[in-house]
Amino acid sequence: xxxxxxxxxxxxxxxxxxxxxxxxxxxxxxxxxxxxxxxxxxxxxxxxxxxxxxxxxxxxxxxxxxxxxxxxxxxxxxxxxxxxxxxxxxxxxxxxxxxxxxxxxxxxxxxxxxxxxxxxxxxxxxxxxxxxxxxxxxxxxxxxxxxxxxxxxxxxxxxxxxxxxxxxxxxxxxxxxxxxxxxxxxxxxxxxxxxxxxxxxxxxxxxxxxxxxxxxxxxxxxxxxxxxxxxxxxxxxxxxxxxxxxxxxxxxxxxxxxxxxxxxxxxxxxxxxxxxxxxxxxxxxxxxxxxxxxxxxxxxxxxxxxxxxxxxxxxxxxxxxxxxxxxxxxxxxxxxxxxxxxxxxxxxxxxxxxxxxxxxxxxxxxxxxxxxxxxxxxxxxxxxxxxxxxxxxxxxxxxxxx
DNA sequence: TCTGGGGTCCTAGGACCC
DNA sequence: TCTGGGGTCCTAGGACCC
Numbered sequence: 001x002x003x004x005x006x007x008x009x010x011x012x013x014x015x016x017x018x019x020x021x022x023x024x025x026x027x028x029x030x031x032x033x034x035x036x037x038x039x040x041x042x043x044x045x046x047x048x049x050x051x052x053x054x055x056x057x058x059x060x061x062x063x064x065x066x067x068x069x070x071x072x073x074x075x076x077x078x079x080x081x082x083x084x085x086x087x088x089x090x091x092x093x094x095x096x097x098x099x100x101x102x103x104x105x106x107x108x109x110x111x112x113x114x115x116x117x118x119x120x121x122x123x124x125x126x127x128x129x130x131x132x133x134x135x136x137x138x139x140x141x142x143x144x145x146x147x148x149x150x151x152x153x154x155x156x157x158x159x160x161x162x163x164x165x166x167x168x169x170x171x172x173x174x175x176x177x178x179x180x181x182x183x184x185x186x187x188x189x190x191x192x193x194x195x196x197x198x199x200x201x202x203x204x205x206x207x208x209x210x211x212x213x214x215x216x217x218x219x220x221x222x223x224x225x226x227x228x229x230x231x232x233x234x235x236x237x238x239x240x241x242x243x244x245x246x247x248x249x250x251x252x253x254x255x256x257x258x259x260x261x262x263x264x265x266x267x268x269x270x271x272x273x274x275x276x277x278x279x280x281x282x283x284x285x286x287x288x289x290x291x292x293x294x295x296x297x298x299x300x301x302x303x304x305x306x307x308x309x310x311x312x313x314x315x316x317x318x319x320x321x322x323x324x325x326x327x328x329x330x331x332x333x334x335x336x337x338x339x340x341x342x343x344x345x346x347x348x349x350x351x352x353x354x355x356x357x358x359x360x361x362x363x364x365x366x367x368x369x370x371x372x373x374x375x376x377x378x379x380x381x382x383x384x385x386x387x388x389x390x391x392x393x394x395x396x397x398x399x400x401x402x
Numbered sequence: 403t404c405t406g407g408g409g410t411c412c413t414a415g416g417a418c419c420c
Numbered sequence: 421t422c423t424g425g426g427g428t429c430c431t432a433g434g435a436c437c438c
Binding site: 253342 | 403404405406407408409410411412413
């Protein structure tokens, strides 16, 4: 029949778990079933990371300040995130997907793209595979998911969005233009709030209208790259492949203070703690960083970044902190009210075999490796440098309410 | 309404090199 | 004399995604 060499017209699947964090919390505590559940920062500066559909019915949405979500939905159960549990369920989710094809590209803990173009002989057409995945995920995890089936990644993603919750939407090639034309530009991958405003000023509100704008005009208002990709997407063009693995480009940690801070000692103590976490991640994942970035968000929400590239890449907290501290001290002004600090390691290079030679006889490397071993046995922060001893034990994002 | 934390990518200017 | 152009790296800021 020649069927085995024929790639299906719509080989791309996007699979998205429904209200994932909230759904896991309901699995952990079945008495939450049917109730509005909010997962996110529980402190006074937290935002909603995930909301059950019962809460969404009251107008709660992702990324909404938790204070506002509580006002909209006073009876909601509010929980801090439990990433260990989410990661565990996410791994089982990925196992289900990998049982159909190795070409799985995870986008987050709760969603992934699949290219099932080569799986037809074993498992049938893409729509049939999507249906089987939905059944398996429900059976294996006890969580519902939504699936989009389409010729390209971004249409598959839009299709799974349209399928939510607990559904499957198939967009055949011939229906792509009609499917896209009606959508608001904001639905396109890469068109956020600012881009939507810019386009609105041109009178462009739908994807259909965007497709009709001349590339030259688009480039003038959006810049070269955004103009090209958005124009392509508006015409249904998306050449991106499903890519199973890509090396990370940066590792970072940041923390918003419960109240703005001006005390240099308090701020630098946090910078040290963040530097230690970043360096530990570097070692854990086998990278060294060439560049350290310090991020500071002021009380008025404006953000400063300062970066420095090292003479040689490092994975040691002592190095990361030394640079971050110098960058902090180099910021303009004094007694700033600071809302957030962050430490990022970028310019990552793989810590290959040559690194082992570099460490021979280096005391700091040995000290931090010893700390890694202690923390493996006794948990994070079991071995603290003196400057951190005054610090309270850590809890999840957003301190518990008083 | 008053905005988390972890990331990616793009732009633009200056340094530096050929 | 008084000024080109391309490539790459570094830095700062910002849009965007989940």
